[in-house]
Amino acid sequence: METTTLEHRFNQKIEREEKIEPKDWMPDDYRKNNIRQISQHAHSEIVGMLPEANWITRAPSLRRKVALLAKVQDEAGHGLYLYSAAETLGAGRDEMIDDLHSGKAKYSSIFNYPTTTWADIGAIGWLVDGAAITNQVALCRTSYGPYARAMVKICKEESFHQRQGYEIMCAMAFGTPEQKAMAQDALNRWWWPSLMMFGPTDSDSVHSQKSMDWKIKRYSNDELRQEFVDKTVAQAEYLGLTIPDPDLKYNEETGHYTFGEIDWKEFYQVISGNGPCNKERIEARRKAHEDGAWVREAANAFAQKRANQQVA
């Protein structure tokens, strides 16, 4: 069949809200765009384990410890679901991981910030997972079937993550003065990077339009960011904490909060590798992968031996 006919059919499917499945014909760019976005998303889950795993051994109670460990483990699972979705498009997990380690592939800039106190674990659950969930709920309707299915599963599992974080924030905000100060400090440091998680403003976003047309993305960066701010302000007020933005105010007319200018210079610095922890994060991932090489190799060799024995 001619490419134009195929493309026409493909566009019609997208128009009709039909999902695209792995073996369906799709434009090369659609495939590439999906691989890029899904693998980036997978990388974010995996790199995102590190700042939180940093506190597993220091969690202040056994209840908090198992909750955090289970949460970080879930993120490994989510990375795995997403790599699997990208693999249906012909990308190998090993190649994707190589791209992460070489710096060719990106991941969410937020995970390049350090977790210096326990309150950061609360703030990450509350704000970072809150922002991620805003994004991910929108992605459950993305046009590529395996990606959409992975997102549905992930959203279901993540529902406990944000609650876990907010509960930690509550314990601290309503705790001793020292704890409250720690909670405020965490909010101060995580607020702006959380807003940056939605990506550049729509006018500066390189990939957005095409992704919107193909319904890979369903809402623009700015729309999602606004939604996040709108639902988070009241949660901060409940905690008695102050969002570090003097320009933040409610607009009666629009029914939305207006907020101050994001420091895009910082955003692009962190994205391009100059964030506070970029080096450590990639180094930790690379080390895990390289240290594990002999293990993966041995498992293959052993499987081969066993298979040969069965034949013999």
Place this chain on the structure above:
Amino acid sequence: MEQEKQKAALNLSLVMGDNALILGHRLSEWCGHGPILEQDIALSNIALDLIGQARLWLSHAGKLQGGKSEDDLAYHRDVFDFHNFQMVETPNGHWGTTLLRQFVYDAWHHAMLQKLVLAQDEDIAGIARKSLKEVNYHLRWSSEWVIRLGDGTEESGAKMQEAYADVWPYVGELLQKDTWLTELEQLIPGFQADEIISLWWKTVREVFSQANLSSEPMDWLYRKGHLGHHTEHLGYILAEMQFLPRAYPDATW
């Protein structure tokens, strides 16, 4: 008589609980750093099981000590009050070392729980029943890995020999007939420490022979982790684990 039973139950709960807690702590250090995602997840599952078991044992121990909580015990004791075997506090080393340590512990843990489910004390039997289901899987998983790595490539075989050299000197403590163990006859009619030891040997010999590892006994040092005599590693584990409750004694989290 009642008092002796109570003492046996307390000592048992502390040994089991502290082993689970400290080994769970070590395994949780792997989270995010495993050799492949699938195994990172698998090891975290085991860490979660162990920390879950530690909570049950320590809650029970706390109850026997007049109403202390699991966190009182985990976060407010110093090194000399911990009763875990020295083996579980040793550093993780590489994946093979972690897995070999896990396997020899699982083999012991499994043998032990098979006896503890027979305890007349329903609290102990209950914790043991729940744990045994989990440890069945741990043992299966770690046995397979020890064999896979021992009989994988030349490199992995060599790595397992290294691991063996690190782990084997510590297994003696699993095979000592210490008082906390022999006094279990107070709780389990007909209890024989020798049965646990011989069951351990059987499992270890079977797996080691497939993994090309020697299971010759050595002239083991008598280790007293169970009495609160530890290696230098435990102090660092506790410094890390207990930092927050110690630094902010008035806070709840």
Place this chain on the structure above:
Amino acid sequence: MSNQNWPLFEVFIRSKNGLSHKHVGSLHAADAPMAIENARDVYCRRNEGVSIWVVPSTQIVASDPEDAEALYEPAKDKIYRHPTFYTVPDEVGHM
């Protein structure tokens, strides 16, 4: 470096007895027994299953989307295969 990449397996889970196995995703494992355990650890963290199937992804044979018309369209106009095609007098009640 020799081969470190584990093959891909498709995972199917029966969520409870009485239901069929359903495709839930994929994972990597060195061999089939490991794939079962990985599936347990990855896809059953929340009590999702009572039975697991794993199949090497390369062993799945799939129909070609190009054949969709020939394969599925002909069934569309066979409306007489559906109960609503037939009229039964109201007095007879549910049938």
